Amino acid sequence: MTLLDFINFYLVPGIVLGSIYAVGAIGITLVFGILRFAHFAHGDMATLGAFIALALVTAGMDPWTALPLAMAITAGVAIGIDRTFYDYLKARPKIVTVMASLGVALMLRSVVQMLWGVDPTTYVTGIVRPTDYFGILLRPRELYTLTAVVLIVVGLELFLRRSKWGKAMRAMSDNPDLARLSGVDNRKVTMLTWAIVGALTAASGFMLGINTEVESMMGWHLLLPMFAAAILGGVGRVQGAVLGGLIVGIAEELSVFILPAQYKAATAFALLLLILLVRPRGLLNGKVL
Amino acid sequence: MNKKTLASLVGAVLGAAVLTAPAHAQNVKVGLLGGITGPIAAMAPSMLDASRLAFNQVNEQGGILNGGRLEVVVGDSACNPQNATDAATKAVNIDRVIATVGPHCSGAVLAATNSVAVPAGVLVVTPSGTSPEITRINDRDLVFRTVPSDDYQGRALARTLKARGITKVAVAYLNNDYGKGLAESFKAEFEAGGGTIAGYSGHEDGKASYRSDLAQLARGGADTLVIFDYGDGTGLTILRQALENNFFKTFIGADGMKSEAVIRSLGAANLTNFFASAPVGEASASLDAFRTAFSAAGGNPDAIFTTTSYDAAFLVALAIEKAGGDRSKLAEALRAVASAPGEPILPGEWAKAKKLIAEGKDIDYKGAAGDHEFDRAGDVPGQYAFFKVSGNTYEAVGEMK
Numbered sequence: 001m002t003l004l005d006f007i008n009f010y011l012v013p014g015i016v017l018g019s020i021y022a023v024g025a026i027g028i029t030l031v032f033g034i035l036r037f038a039h040f041a042h043g044d045m046a047t048l049g050a051f052i053a054l055a056l057v058t059a060g061m062d063p064w065t066a067l068p069l070a071m072a073i074t075a076g077v078a079i080g081i082d083r084t085f086y087d088y089l090k091a092r093p094k095i096v097t098v099m100a101s102l103g104v105a106l107m108l109r110s111v112v113q114m115l116w117g118v119d120p121t122t123y124v125t126g127i128v129r130p131t132d133y134f135g136i137l138l139r140p141r142e143l144y145t146l147t148a149v150v151l152i153v154v155g156l157e158l159f160l161r162r163s164k165w166g167k168a169m170r171a172m173s174d175n176p177d178l179a180r181l182s183g184v185d186n187r188k189v190t191m192l193t194w195a196i197v198g199a200l201t202a203a204s205g206f207m208l209g210i211n212t213e214v215e216s217m218m219g220w221h222l223l224l225p226m227f228a229a230a231i232l233g234g235v236g237r238v239q240g241a242v243l244g245g246l247i248v249g250i251a252e253e254l255s256v257f258i259l260p261a262q263y264k265a266a267t268a269f270a271l272l273l274l275i276l277l278v279r280p281r282g283l284l285n286g287k288v289l
Numbered sequence: 290m291n292k293k294t295l296a297s298l299v300g301a302v303l304g305a306a307v308l309t310a311p312a313h314a315q316n317v318k319v320g321l322l323g324g325i326t327g328p329i330a331a332m333a334p335s336m337l338d339a340s341r342l343a344f345n346q347v348n349e350q351g352g353i354l355n356g357g358r359l360e361v362v363v364g365d366s367a368c369n370p371q372n373a374t375d376a377a378t379k380a381v382n383i384d385r386v387i388a389t390v391g392p393h394c395s396g397a398v399l400a401a402t403n404s405v406a407v408p409a410g411v412l413v414v415t416p417s418g419t420s421p422e423i424t425r426i427n428d429r430d431l432v433f434r435t436v437p438s439d440d441y442q443g444r445a446l447a448r449t450l451k452a453r454g455i456t457k458v459a460v461a462y463l464n465n466d467y468g469k470g471l472a473e474s475f476k477a478e479f480e481a482g483g484g485t486i487a488g489y490s491g492h493e494d495g496k497a498s499y500r501s502d503l504a505q506l507a508r509g510g511a512d513t514l515v516i517f518d519y520g521d522g523t524g525l526t527i528l529r530q531a532l533e534n535n536f537f538k539t540f541i542g543a544d545g546m547k548s549e550a551v552i553r554s555l556g557a558a559n560l561t562n563f564f565a566s567a568p569v570g571e572a573s574a575s576l577d578a579f580r581t582a583f584s585a586a587g588g589n590p591d592a593i594f595t596t597t598s599y600d601a602a603f604l605v606a607l608a609i610e611k612a613g614g615d616r617s618k619l620a621e622a623l624r625a626v627a628s629a630p631g632e633p634i635l636p637g638e639w640a641k642a643k644k645l646i647a648e649g650k651d652i653d654y655k656g657a658a659g660d661h662e663f664d665r666a667g668d669v670p671g672q673y674a675f676f677k678v679s680g681n682t683y684e685a686v687g688e689m690k
Binding site for chain 2: 001005008009010013014016017020119120121122125126127128129130137139208211212213215217218220221222252253254256257260261262264265
């Protein structure tokens with residue numbers, strides 16, 4: 001096997017996959033860091049986002065133009081879900097909200113299955129053969145995916161570090177009571193968080209869909225690697241989620257060298273166990289944004 | 290007289306009482322176990338209706354044995370081993386059925402037969418369990434099926450590829466009962482015929498990328514990939530990624546891959562080298578008789594596994610009649626009524642069959658799904674064709690031997 005084969009068939013797919021995990025893991029980390037619960041409906045929210053984009057594409061839009069719109073719509077849905085379900089359980093122990101999010105996951109999936117059915121479909125019919133860049137084979141959709149991920153991560157980092165609302169989110173993540181005393185409106189920050197999380201899930205669902213197929217279980221299958229990525233990098237850290245996503249994605253693709261291929265899915269589990277044993281706070285000490 | 294003798298005396302008297310019970314107009318209980326809830330909930334109602342049609346025909350045309358009725362005990366096997374065991378336990382130990390039609394799913398059949406039906410000596414005929422594992426149950430000749438085992442398909446596919454001049458392949462299979470069973474049968478037959486398996490690996494479903502799996506498989510140097518997976522699931526992802534990266538030139542799938550979703554997503558133009566095997570029904574007077582009767586009863590004869598469900602139920606009834614209601618002779622009787630030689634019996638011809646059995650004549654049931662000549666393991670051979678993509682659908686390009 002040549003180095004180019006290694007890059008083309010193991011490393012590049014790993015990086016693309018890892019970027020998709022990373023975008024999803026950022027959402028998980030935001031919910032955990034600011035609202036302090038594990039959001040199990042994350043995967044199915046990604047499915048919903050992917051299908052909203054599909055509806056727009058079916059209506060005649062170009063897939064990459066449909067993406068921002070789908071992100072906006074899913075952001076609205078995420079706020080709606082928070083208002084309808086999670087907000088109502090705010091005063092109860094967090095475990096109740098965690099379980100409720102599992103229920104929301106099942107509801108979202110059923111809605112998708114009722115509206116669009118269970119057959120897999122695609123944004124664009126046909127196959128795309130890669131372009132050769134000095135021996136490295138890349139498809140346009142892979143380049144777009146990587147670009148979109150970089151834009152999202154840089155944009156989010158800037159927003160959290162520089163803007164007033166980003167600072168408010170970080171303050172609430174640090175200490176919600178103190179933030180409220182200092183004049184941060186927790187309600188608005190919660191809404192803002194859900195808007196960002198909704199948009200991010202739609203992006204991860206869309207990017208998974210455009211690189212494979214769109215089907216009703218796609219998001220659910222993403223959930224475990226996304227959680228593994230978030231915990232691996234350090235819960236509550238955006239850079240950690242990105243790092244974790246890339247590690248999990250690349251590790252899954254490279255695992256076929258040492259393990260039979262049917263254990264590929266177990267790689268994320270194994271990494272998760274290992275990091276919990278060796279470094280439970282994650283690679284970049286997790287806790288606050 | 291000590292206690293032991295007393296006990297055995299009482300036992301003997303009770304036994305005699307059972308033996309001398311009047312033999313006329315006795316009803317017979319049969320179980321009908323199916324995946325009413327669970328993953329095949331959408332298919333199960335039609336399958337159960339088809340089986341009920343057979344039992345109703347028996348009851349309308351003179352009943353079973355000496356004017357008795359077939360009493361159907363319905364159980365939900367839910368397409369999973371635990372529920373199947375519970376449902377079978379209830380049917381066998383509480384309702385005292387002497388035979389069951391179903392369970393439906395392979396895993397359910399394995400559990401229900403191994404833990405309940407076979408130890409109790411109850412005949413089981415499944416209309417839809419296709420796993421090769423069912424052949425290997427140590428069943429004391431009590432487990433039969435009216436649907437062909439995937440083993441036949443895997444082997445037929447191996448022979449077809451050999452006949453088409455393909456001698457070196459890589460195999461990617463979904464790691465479940467379906468994919469693994471097919472892959473093992475295929476591998477055994479292909480290697481026995483002198484072919485080379487240049488790559489052989491299982492995969493889990495639901496992953497976003499299988500490019501590294503495919504790269505590993507392609508390293509063996511084969512240019513044909515055989516995929517045992519579902520075309521509206523992971524199989525589609527694998528096929529797409531293999532095509533896009535030029536890992537292989539020719540792609541072969543089994544019935545699971547013969548899905549419209551493949552053509553819809555990848556486009557017929559890209560699938561000129563994609564072939565799939567699938568079972569094909571055989572037009573026959575039996576099939577017509579079943580279709581007419583089932584439509585008249587309000588069923589949809591095109592629904593999947595309805596023909597095999599009907600045949601399973603009708604065969605069970607014939608076997609009970611032939612065995613005179615003696616459960617220890619059921620398996621032998623089932624083989625007798627299903628196999629040549631004998632007077633042909635078509636679906637619905639219960640009165641005729643009953644008369645012939647009463648006269649001591651041999652009968653041969655010709656089922657809606659096929660002749661049902663059971664082999665030693667209680668399996669029936671299947672009919673398969675090889676399909677290619679043509680336009681926006683599949684077109685048969687030849688029979689598979």
